[in-house]
Amino acid sequence: MDPGLRRLALGTLLAAYPGSTPPDWAVELVADGLAGHTLFGRNIDEPARVAASTAALRTARADVLVGIDEEGGDVTRLAHATGSPYPGNAALGAIDDEALTRDIHRAIGGELAALGITVNLAPTVDVNSTDDNPVIGTRSFGADPARVAAHSAAAVAGLQAAGVAACAKHFPGHGATVTDSHHELPTVDVPPEVLRRRDLPPFAAVIAAGTRAVMTAHIRVPALTGAAPATFSRAVLVDLLRQEYGFTGAVITDALEMKGAALAAGGIAPGAVRALAAGADLLCIGAKVDAGLVERVATEIVTAVGDGRLARDRVEQAAGRAAELAAWTRDTGPTTVAAADLGYAAARRAVRVEGSLAGLDHPLVVQVHARSTVVQGRVPWGLGPHLHGTELIEVVATEADPEELRRRAGNRPIVLVGRRLHQLPGGPELVAALAGTHPVAVVEMGWPARWRPTGTRAFVITYGASHANGLAAAEVLGLAG
Structure with a gap:
């Protein structure tokens, strides 16, 4: 050669x-x-x-x-x-x-x-x-x-x-x-x-x-x-x-x-x-x-x-x-490093709330499993790292039993967290089943499509699922320590 x-x-x-x-x-x-x-x-x-x-x-x-x-x-x-x-x-x-x-x-x-x-x-x-x-x-x-x-x-x-x-x-x-x-x-x-x-x-x-x-x-x-x-x-x-x-x-x-x-x-x-x-x-x-x-x-x-x-x-x-x-x-040389909170402050500015968060104190948080794309990889996401004293469980929408989730929640409201929840098999059905009996908020951490859940108190949009986005959502819900 x-x-x-x-x-x-x-x-x-x-x-x-x-x-x-x-x-x-x-x-x-x-x-x-x-x-x-x-x-x-x-x-x-x-x-x-x-x-x-x-x-x-x-x-x-x-x-x-x-x-x-x-x-x-x-x-x-x-x-x-x-x-x-x-x-x-x-x-x-x-x-x-x-x-x-x-x-x-x-x-x-x-x-x-x-x-x-x-x-x-x-x-x-x-x-x-x-x-x-x-x-x-x-x-x-x-x-x-x-x-x-x-x-x-x-x-x-x-x-x-x-x-x-x-x-x-x-x-x-x-x-x-x-x-x-x-x-x-x-x-x-x-x-x-x-x-x-x-x-x-x-x-x-x-x-x-x-x-x-x-x-x-x-x-x-x-x-x-x-x-x-x-x-x-x-x-x-x-x-x-x-x-x-x-x-x-x-x-x-x-x-x-x-x-x-x-x-x-x-x-x-x-x-x-x-x-x-x-x-x-x-x-x-x-x-x-x-x-x-x-x-x-x-x-x-x-x-x-x-x-x-x-x-x-x-x-x-x-x-x-x-x-x-x-x-x-x-x-071309590097420049100075930015303030440590820059990304978190930005994520807070991005959160949008449709509806009302009133009456959603001390909820059961249910995170709905979503597969990651190849480019995303298996990076942690959701509200879990930011919750202090709030119960969180993870479910697969098609395997979740609404009756068991209602029993688990008791008198508490429910916060459902997902990515592209409307595209997940069983996702919209799970939201509807829970919203029929409990105050429910949905946190959408994927692309905010035109779908909106019916019967829920609030729809929270983060425009992403980064660590910063998760903290911003937990803060808006009053769940961050």
């Missing part, structure tokens, strides 16, 4: 590694030219160990890229064990204070910079135009393109003021999907004019704000991409993103192990070649990575240059943009 071409190929790849300390192979690949690594929850231990890990990677090459998905709110890696101390984008969009959005993201960026992390695979700038979107939801600033655009630009400004490169996602817009690209290839079957009006204004805003990177979406837009995902579409990545919208930074793919890409390409390595050929610059291989996978992907890229599927100058261009991104992160 041509060593120079192998190094170029490695320079387009963002890998990952298991454990809280980078193994030798992860460091050696950086020395060989690997663009960098993405950190996941399993890599995050105490801050000193994270900083030591990023420092170890820099011993191999000073300009290594270290990325992470630290969106705040429901998607956190730094606080995966407890939940984020920041509300997510939906809460910030509900507050609609652009200066606050900038401050929150600057605070997140400051924490990342202090740990040696240089690229945040955030913010999510998708317009959540579909209430039942299974993968965006509270990760979005809202359903209004203008509001999402304004807050997206503020988030980018905040992150990059802290010296951390922002990566706005997911181009050309994942907000109208009803399926999750981690599991299949979603389709958004609309003409380009609809995208320009509904989905693309936030991307125009972040490009104007100077975002250093944009992430592709593994979604199919037939009018632009045909049967393939946008990640493999030159019409999307070059004609639309670069030529029409004028983006000059690094195009980063969403993880190529996701079914939305891997199934369309026949695997991660062939997907890497197709993404490069379409105009992507940095390829996120995925979360489950070892040295063998990195070598297979690099070999496939080298082979594709040899057999004509991929032009060498396209690989050179991609590696060059990755290097430019790395140079920017080295030249």
